[in-house]
Amino acid sequence: MKIMGISALYHDSAAVLIEDGNIIAANQEERFSRVKHDSSFPYKAINACLEQSKAGIKDIDVFVFYEKPYSKFERITETIYAFAPKGFISFKEFVKGWSLKKFSFEYNLKDLDINPKAEILYSSHHLSHAASAFFPSPFEESAVLTVDGVGEYSTTLISKGIKNDIIPLKEIRFPHSIGLFYSAFTYFLGFKVNSGEYKLMGLAPYGNKSRRKNDFKEKIKKEIMDIKKDGSIFLNQAYFEYCTGNKMINEKKFFNLFGFKKRLENEEINQEHCDLALAVQELTEEVMLNLARTAKNIVNSQNLCLAGGVALNCVSNSKILESEIFKNIWVQPAAGDGGGALGAALGAYHIHYGKERKLTGYDKMKGSFIGVEFSNDEIKRSMDKFEAVYDFIEDKDLVNLTATLLAQGNIIGWFQGKMEWGPRALGNRSILADPRNDDMQQKINLKIKRREGFRPFASSVMEEFVEEYFSPAVYSPYMLFVSYFKGRYRNILPDGYENIGVKGKLEFKKSLFPAVTHVDFSSRIQSVNQKTNPLFYGLIKEFYKITGCPMILNTSFNLRGEPIVATPEDAYRCFVKTDMDYLVIGNFFIERKKQKYKEEIDLDKLND
Amino acid sequence: MTDLQKEKIKILISLGIGFAVLYVILDKKIFIYLSVLSVFLSITKTRVSFQAVNYLKKIFNFIQNLLFGILIFSLYFAVLFPVSLFWRFLNREKFHYFFRNDKETFLLEVKEKINFKNQW
Numbered sequence A: 001m002k003i004m005g006i007s008a009l010y011h012d013s014a015a016v017l018i019e020d021g022n023i024i025a026a027n028q029e030e031r032f033s034r035v036k037h038d039s040s041f042p043y044k045a046i047n048a049c050l051e052q053s054k055a056g057i058k059d060i061d062v063f064v065f066y067e068k069p070y071s072k073f074e075r076i077t078e079t080i081y082a083f084a085p086k087g088f089i090s091f092k093e094f095v096k097g098w099s100l101k102k103f104s105f106e107y108n109l110k111d112l113d114i115n116p117k118a119e120i121l122y123s124s125h126h127l128s129h130a131a132s133a134f135f136p137s138p139f140e141e142s143a144v145l146t147v148d149g150v151g152e153y154s155t156t157l158i159s160k161g162i163k164n165d166i167i168p169l170k171e172i173r174f175p176h177s178i179g180l181f182y183s184a185f186t187y188f189l190g191f192k193v194n195s196g197e198y199k200l201m202g203l204a205p206y207g208n209k210s211r212r213k214n215d216f217k218e219k220i221k222k223e224i225m226d227i228k229k230d231g232s233i234f235l236n237q238a239y240f241e242y243c244t245g246n247k248m249i250n251e252k253k254f255f256n257l258f259g260f261k262k263r264l265e266n267e268e269i270n271q272e273h274c275d276l277a278l279a280v281q282e283l284t285e286e287v288m289l290n291l292a293r294t295a296k297n298i299v300n301s302q303n304l305c306l307a308g309g310v311a312l313n314c315v316s317n318s319k320i321l322e323s324e325i326f327k328n329i330w331v332q333p334a335a336g337d338g339g340g341a342l343g344a345a346l347g348a349y350h351i352h353y354g355k356e357r358k359l360t361g362y363d364k365m366k367g368s369f370i371g372v373e374f375s376n377d378e379i380k381r382s383m384d385k386f387e388a389v390y391d392f393i394e395d396k397d398l399v400n401l402t403a404t405l406l407a408q409g410n411i412i413g414w415f416q417g418k419m420e421w422g423p424r425a426l427g428n429r430s431i432l433a434d435p436r437n438d439d440m441q442q443k444i445n446l447k448i449k450r451r452e453g454f455r456p457f458a459s460s461v462m463e464e465f466v467e468e469y470f471s472p473a474v475y476s477p478y479m480l481f482v483s484y485f486k487g488r489y490r491n492i493l494p495d496g497y498e499n500i501g502v503k504g505k506l507e508f509k510k511s512l513f514p515a516v517t518h519v520d521f522s523s524r525i526q527s528v529n530q531k532t533n534p535l536f537y538g539l540i541k542e543f544y545k546i547t548g549c550p551m552i553l554n555t556s557f558n559l560r561g562e563p564i565v566a567t568p569e570d571a572y573r574c575f576v577k578t579d580m581d582y583l584v585i586g587n588f589f590i591e592r593k594k595q596k597y598k599e600e601i602d603l604d605k606l607n608d
Numbered sequence B: 001m002t003d004l005q006k007e008k009i010k011i012l013i014s015l016g017i018g019f020a021v022l023y024v025i026l027d028k029k030i031f032i033y034l035s036v037l038s039v040f041l042s043i044t045k046t047r048v049s050f051q052a053v054n055y056l057k058k059i060f061n062f063i064q065n066l067l068f069g070i071l072i073f074s075l076y077f078a079v080l081f082p083v084s085l086f087w088r089f090l091n092r093e094k095f096h097y098f099f100r101n102d103k104e105t106f107l108l109e110v111k112e113k114i115n116f117k118n119q120w
Helices: A045-052 A067-081 A088-097 A105-112 A125-136 A178-188 A197-206 A211-224 A251-258 A273-300 A312-322 A339-352 A376-385 A395-407 A438-450 A463-469 A500-507 A534-548 A568-577 B002-027 B029-047 B050-090 B090-100
Strands: A002-007 A014-019 A022-028 A062-065 A119-122 A141-147 A154-162 A163-174 A225-227 A233-235 A303-307 A326-332 A390-392 A412-415 A428-433 A456-464 A481-485 A521-528 A551-558 A582-585 A586-589 B107-109
Touching: A002 A045, A002 A339, A014 A045, A014 A339, A022 A045, A022 A339, A045 A154, A062 A105, A062 A339, A067 A088, A067 A119, A067 B050, A067 B090, A088 B050, A105 A119, A119 A339, A125 A141, A125 A163, A125 A303, A125 A339, A154 A178, A154 A273, A163 A273, A163 A339, A178 A197, A178 A233, A178 A273, A197 A273, A197 A312, A211 A225, A211 A251, A211 A273, A211 A339, A211 A463, A233 A312, A273 A303, A273 A312, A273 A500, A303 A312, A312 B107, A376 A568, A376 A586, A395 A428, A395 A534, A428 A438, A428 A586, A438 A551, A456 A463, A456 A534, A463 A521, A500 B002, A521 A534, A521 A568, A551 A568, A568 A582, B002 B029, B002 B050, B029 B050, B050 B090
Parallel strands: A002 A062, A062 A119, A141 A303, A303 A326, A412 A582, A456 A521
Antiparallel strands: A002 A014, A014 A022, A141 A154, A154 A163, A163 B107, A225 A233, A390 A586, A412 A428, A428 A551, A456 A551, A481 A521, A582 A586
16 A cells, blocks of 8 residues: 655645555655745655655555644634734735645645545644654654644644554643744744754853843743643743734844844844843753653653654753653654654554554664665766766775765765655765864854854764763764763863853864864764664764774755755755865765866856 | 747736726726736737836736735624634633633643544
8 A cells, every 4th residue: 555645835845655554755845846944735755756666646545644724724713813803914914825725635636647546635733743753663652742833723742652553642732832932932033933943952052051041031931931830831922923923923022021132134143142042942841851741641651752843852852861751762853844744644554544563673764764866877967967077986995985085174075875854964965074173163164054153063973882972872863862972072161161152162172073062062963873874884984993083073965045955966066066075976976176167156057 | 929028928918807807896997098008018019128017017916915905904804803702702711722821731632533534
């Protein structure tokens, strides 16, 4: 039975194909349309999944949409009723935005010439998230916690997953949403909603554990968000405008409460922004910990599965892990709405059709390498189109040469095998560098990715070395947890470190691996093992042989504001536009200095 | 004929129809003159500049947005607002969940049963 799950029309559209419960292909529309967080119906992603599986659209037996559009419409209508007469602007936008395409999944499928006998099903938003977390997990039974902005009505759902079933138990309903709370402050701190949340998370460690931060927390708790003992929350709607206007917050009220205006996108980040980010992050962690305890009390399991946009907050995930409320935690790598497509398909297979779930002791995500891939022939054709100057390197030399160049301080674009599913580059569409290099963080942030200098980079570590370098020693194959460098690798902080400001903290070398060490000595780690990605593991191992360092800096292969590259063409364009030194794409080795486009980028040609 | 010229003609014919519809709805002669002008300009093909086309388009969009605004405003205040008062009366618990922080918990029991068949 072939089932296609689809998420679309809000943000992060995606398509996933499963066959008899096995994940065959999963792709996000943004990777092909090149529009970040693309919300349009994922025709390109559907085609990519079909090509990957060598199936035709008529071979698909079931199409499942990840949420229930009528139910969502009902919630929006009720919100308009609840806030009238305040919500005229919101109502106007709602009328403008809603079309038949948003109402009807069938209407969108009409363009695809599907099999008339194919069944069309609808999951619900949080059930899709819960299914995406539980069914691919290695657990037979588990508590399942899904937390995001909002789906139909739910903003948080606690469920019990058992064998091939999920039983939804408790929920927090709109408008009380920890996801929307986090997004509101993302907006206030000058980042984009639905994409800048991880910037707030990255900014938080620059905050000082000071009186000001505590004041911010007190003010938020007193005026904006009441946190109940069980992790449920009440959001004071007087401070928000996501129900009534076309922005997240009442800026005047926020100004009156915190004493500074909403930060503009390009405005300098100062200490009060960082302190507020820290306050918001800590409150989010408090809520998530309380919710985890409640889930434990209700479900009484040793295992927890997490999904929903808030589950991409790796700092909060780590707090839950460290709390030892649960013995095991598994997080869906595509925890955001894109992952809903996977959950919808798996949910239909196991719950609706009652199909058995086979457990293997491992998760079913195949290392999250379930996207498109390209053969050397296809890569060669693409490179020839761009008149790229390349060398073909045999398999045996590929890893050795790349590791040597990394050790020499070069920055390398690494494009291999199947594309990752989810927002993290896990070693197949990555920019790689030496983490020991003092200037590497600033160089990659400012010259390669052209993004904010404060943002940290992840470290990809050989799994067997995690315990030696990090505490706690977390198993984190999908980069969804942080850990801290052990004391012997840290540098001693200077006196008055808390008062040296954002720039000072950024410039201070925190550890022997400064490019992947955040200001609080944390690092978002990816534990890499030989089984899930032998080539990438082999590369780190070779780097270790040369340098004695069992980790490399790994960041997603893209520019600021662009999706991660999907095709060889995307990779070459990105390579040419930046200051990367080499591009290793399949077995092709491309050196920047040899490229004709080095000085003047012929964008018309590159954008063919 | 170039693609640009084709695009101009397409826009002008659409505007011609649009202004004709406005004439029928609002019964103001100005719209029929604008409609005739649009169609006339589409016939002259290449001689009309894109600036003139855009100018006509702006007038049309302004009127369209104004009418849309009036329609939505009327719908909101004449229909939805009174209905919302009834809704609040009939769904007090839901309404209070939005605004009243008077409970020990905001976690609710999930009442709906899982189904994949319908859109509700």
